[in-house]
Amino acid sequence: MYLTVTNDPAFAGYPFFINGYTLLSEAGNITNGAGYVQVVQLYNENAQYQKSPAEKEVSYSIQATTTDKIRDNMVLQRGRASEKEYLKEIRTRWMGILDSGENGSVHENYLQARVQNPLNISDITKFTLQVETLSYFPGFYRGQAIPVLIYSTDKGLRMENTGESSNQNSKDTAGKILDQFLSGQYILIGYTVSWSEEKGFYQILNLCKREWILNSAGTMPKAFPVNVVTGGTK
Secondary structure, eight states: OOOOEEOOGGGTTSTTBEEEEEEEEOHHHHHHHHOSEEEEEEEETTOOSOSSGGGGEEEEEEEOOOOSSOOTTEEOSSSSTTOOGGGGOEEEEEEEEEOOSTTOSSOTTHHHHHHHHHHHHHHHTSEEEEEEESSOOTTOOTTOEEEEEOEEOOOSHHHHTTSBTTSOOOTTOOSOEEOTTTOEEEEEEEEEEEEETTTEEEEEEEEEOSOEEOBTTSSOOOOOOOOOOSOOBO
16 A cells, blocks of 8 residues: 555554645735746856857846646646736846856856756745644655545535535535545645644644645635644654
């Protein structure tokens, strides 16, 4: 059996069973700081066949790396799905002198990587899922790819928000329905081990993923809050 973090009642006795979860957003703060487009400016010391030193100045724009093919109902974290307003959110970075080539001190893409890598990380951490597990499980590690399956069993608005935007669930839908928005393949970016007299040892997992599925109501579904206890070990 593969490790799957889930609130499926069939796994209620397992340590990685979801005891509670909540969705956190840092989209505003991250976008204000990093924008959606970064213009990289540098002076290429090893550029050849230039008539003047000024022609060694390089400038180009980059965006966060995303999945090449976006399927139906999948949305990138770039503002409203139907608009291109994100292209106006530009930040410029002067990276200094690039000394690459045969006798250079760094790789030719070194300065770009200093912008591209943080931009990619900021993009996938705009929304994070915080999960409280039933108990301690030693098999978790930072950077781990973890399938998460979150189900809804309550009728009403919560159940309506579980399907994809093209598959509207009825408020009278009954049974165990997979939440398409919250479920998916996540990366574990950190966790905390905590203890209480009531729960014993348990973990708070901080998870992120690159793309999200538009839910049927067009807004984020409500989630059960996690009672995060400060302290513990990481």
